[in-house]
Amino acid sequence: MNAKKILSSICAITLGAFSLTACAAQHKGGGYWGDSIAGFAPGDMMSELGELENYQTEGITERDFVSPEIAPDSYFSLDRNTASYSLMRRIINEGRTVYANSVRLEEYINYFSYDYARPEDGDALAISSKLFDCPWNDEHKLLSIGIAAEEVTFSDKPNNIVFLIDTSGSMYGDDRLGLIQQAFSMLTENLSAEDTVSIVTYAGDSRVALSGESGSNKTKICNVLQDLVASGSTNGQGGIQKAYALAEQYYSAEANNRVILATDGDFNVGASNKQSLEQLISEKRSSGIYLSVLGVGMYNTNDITMKTLAENGNGNYAYLDSVAEARKVLVEELGGTVNVVAKDAKMGVTFNADTVEKYRLLGYESKMMSQEEFDDEQKDAGEIGSGHTVTALYEIELKTDASGEVAACEVRFKSPQTNESAAISEAVTTDDYTATPDEDSVFIGCVAEYGLVLRQSKYKGYANLENVITRLSALDCTGQGGNQFRAEFLEIVKKAEKLY
Numbered sequence: 001m002n003a004k005k006i007l008s009s010i011c012a013i014t015l016g017a018f019s020l021t022a023c024a025a026q027h028k029g030g031g032y033w034g035d036s037i038a039g040f041a042p043g044d045m046m047s048e049l050g051e052l053e054n055y056q057t058e059g060i061t062e063r064d065f066v067s068p069e070i071a072p073d074s075y076f077s078l079d080r081n082t083a084s085y086s087l088m089r090r091i092i093n094e095g096r097t098v099y100a101n102s103v104r105l106e107e108y109i110n111y112f113s114y115d116y117a118r119p120e121d122g123d124a125l126a127i128s129s130k131l132f133d134c135p136w137n138d139e140h141k142l143l144s145i146g147i148a149a150e151e152v153t154f155s156d157k158p159n160n161i162v163f164l165i166d167t168s169g170s171m172y173g174d175d176r177l178g179l180i181q182q183a184f185s186m187l188t189e190n191l192s193a194e195d196t197v198s199i200v201t202y203a204g205d206s207r208v209a210l211s212g213e214s215g216s217n218k219t220k221i222c223n224v225l226q227d228l229v230a231s232g233s234t235n236g237q238g239g240i241q242k243a244y245a246l247a248e249q250y251y252s253a254e255a256n257n258r259v260i261l262a263t264d265g266d267f268n269v270g271a272s273n274k275q276s277l278e279q280l281i282s283e284k285r286s287s288g289i290y291l292s293v294l295g296v297g298m299y300n301t302n303d304i305t306m307k308t309l310a311e312n313g314n315g316n317y318a319y320l321d322s323v324a325e326a327r328k329v330l331v332e333e334l335g336g337t338v339n340v341v342a343k344d345a346k347m348g349v350t351f352n353a354d355t356v357e358k359y360r361l362l363g364y365e366s367k368m369m370s371q372e373e374f375d376d377e378q379k380d381a382g383e384i385g386s387g388h389t390v391t392a393l394y395e396i397e398l399k400t401d402a403s404g405e406v407a408a409c410e411v412r413f414k415s416p417q418t419n420e421s422a423a424i425s426e427a428v429t430t431d432d433y434t435a436t437p438d439e440d441s442v443f444i445g446c447v448a449e450y451g452l453v454l455r456q457s458k459y460k461g462y463a464n465l466e467n468v469i470t471r472l473s474a475l476d477c478t479g480q481g482g483n484q485f486r487a488e489f490l491e492i493v494k495k496a497e498k499l500y
Contacts, residue, residue, distance in 0.1 A: 057102050057303040060365045062457060065358040065397075068351035074361055075369040078147065078345040078411065079382030080336070080390050081310065083295055083303070083319035085111035088454065089488075090298070090321035092496050098454050102303065105451040106363030106392070112447070112485055114389045114440045116146035124150055124341045125384065127411055127426045132437035134395055135445045135471065136452065136463035143359075143394040143428060144444055145349070145409050152339045152386040158194040158255040159215070159338060163225075164243040166263035168203040168234035175321075176297045177230045180262040183294065183326035185222045190334055191215025196255075198246040199224055202239025203232030212250050234266050236305070237280060247289045256338050261309065262294040265302030281313040285380065291315035292337060294329070307366075314343060314383055328485075336385030342413035346381040347392055348374050349409050355402035355430060360459065362393045362448055374412070377421055384413070393448055395459070398430070405429050439475050443486060446472050450493055453500055465497040 066074075084107035091098050119126040126148045134140035163184050171177040191197065195215030200208055210224045243259045251257050281291065291313030295306045310317035316337065318329045329337055346369060351359050373379045384390055398406070410425045437445075446468045452460040453468075472490045476483075 057099070058307070058366060060101050060104070060455075062455070062459065063360055063365065065360045065395075065459075067358050068353040068356050072351050072353060073371060074349045074351070074359070074394075075371060075374040076347055076361070076364045076392075077311075077367040077369060077381040078347055078384060078390050078392075079311070079316060079367070080110050080384060080388045081307070081317040082107050082111040083306070083317045084108060086319040086321045086325050087295075087303075089492055090319075092492050092499070093321075095495075095499070097499050100455050103451055103455040104363055104365075105448060105455070106367075108451045109363070109391050109393060109444055109447050110389075112443070112483070112489075114146055114148075114391065114444070116148040116389050116440075118148050119150045122150075123424070124415065124422065125345075125411060125413060125424055127409065127424045129409065129426050129428045129432065130437060130441045131406065131428060131430075131433040132441050132445070133435065134461075135467065136449050136461040137395070140395050140397050141433065142441075142445060142448070143396055143407065144441055145347070145392045145394075145426065145428075146440075147345075147347075147384065147390040147392075147411060149336070149341045149384045149386060149388045149390075152335055152341060157339070158196070158252065159191070160196045160247060160250045160252055160255045160257045161191075161338070162198045162200060162243045162247045162259045164239055164259050164261040165199065165201045165228060166203075166234060166236065166239070166261075166266075167201045167228050167230050167232075168266065169231050170234065170264055170266045170300050171297070172230040173297070176264060177228060179296055179320055179323065179326065180294065181225045181228065182323055183262070183320060183330055184225050184260075186327060187330040187334065188215070188218050188221045188225075190331065191218065191221075196250045197221055198243075198250065200239055200243040200246060201228060202235050202242075203230075205235055206238040206242045208242065208246065211246060236263065240280065240284070240309075244284050244287065244289060248287060251288070253288075256340075257289045258292060258315075258338055259289060259313075260292045260294065261306075262296065263306065264297035264300060265295060265305035266300055278308055278312050281309050282380075285312065285314050290338075290340060290383070293317045294326075295319040311367075311382075312380070314340075314380070316383065316385065333385075333387070336388040339386035340383045340416045341386050342384040343416050344377075344379070344381040345384050345390075345411060345413040346374055346379075347409065347411050349392070349394070349407050351396070351407045352405045355399055355404055355406050357397040357399050359394050359396040359407075362395060362451075364392070377414075381413075391444060393444060403430050406432075442471055443475060446493075447489070450496070454496070465493055465500060468493050469497060 084104035088098050117126050117128045128146050130144040134142045193216035197213045199210035292315045293306045293310040320326050406428045412423045449463045452463045
């Protein structure tokens, strides 16, 4: 690390320690660092700040390369969670490095939408693939498998929505409860008289703040939201049970029935560990009510809780770092957030040992399945929303002079309406390789390389952020005629390059 980056890291950590000590004084007993900062030895100052934060996330063990002669099959659950990306964006924008275990590569890639082949003839999903050069290893290729979902207009179906809002003391602040109030107010503006809204809050106990209100009464709904205040402990279990009871009370088979939970994940009353939360939310899954989780806050945030609830509650998980992200999730992508077009979605990829020397799936570490689970139609898997795209990315090494089939891909899923199973498939051959990949493929390679650098991956090869910036700058990432989120990503990479 050069002198400039060392000085930058020390300054960032010193400022962060100062601000967080102040926060601890305001939230004594709330899970912040408290006096522990003072105990750091000078050598600890060079640790990345992410490791010092009270941000609880599951450890990620990267998979090694696998020979298809030993294990040709790869199975995993599909979803479009994006929380890891927007969390990273907040940390980088604050001038700090990212905790490596918070980097979920699939969520970085899936934060963006891609121009994949869309479903036709009433199909829910479509599949396509690309094979191109790996930018961080000249001897390898990247296999990108893209899933695109049919588009369903938000207003096509009525909505029975319960806002479940954490109002405990840890939610105090403009970037927590204040942000959630703005987010749900924006969503409310898109509701109609056919929609039903309820609001449940929880702190030391849970209460119903609004029950079965028509979506046309926007002022009333927004006033209830703006009157909420944060204080007390966190009985998330009680809130979840009350929210599902309300959703069941106003349940309609013709509607989207969904609980949207907004929290920092800091459950400290009732069910709070991963196993008890899995049991709690899995029991609710069969009700036909979906769960979305919106994470907020820093320094007292439990990613494990939020991720566990979303993955076991047939829902999605997004992290809100700004009003702009709230608008993206709850306004611009509202149809995909609440309209599920494929449930229990999972992918299986079989590699051909005659053409492939070895392969490695990037990301999806916590979503892997066995063949038995892939074949089990009752096994819970991920959900894909209206208009969403989902990407799986493999790094592979082809055998010398390889020719023929590279891999066979299959996606299995169920209809949310009929529960009938369906499948789509795609065969990838060496003829599909291109030395001039399209812009989506180049961009996906950039996002993956960026994630490998932040993860400090042992598989990053010669990945570096300068190369990422060069390739991104050659794309239409200007924000003028290009995608605003891709333009923002370029700026994030430029900021990160000064930190890594």
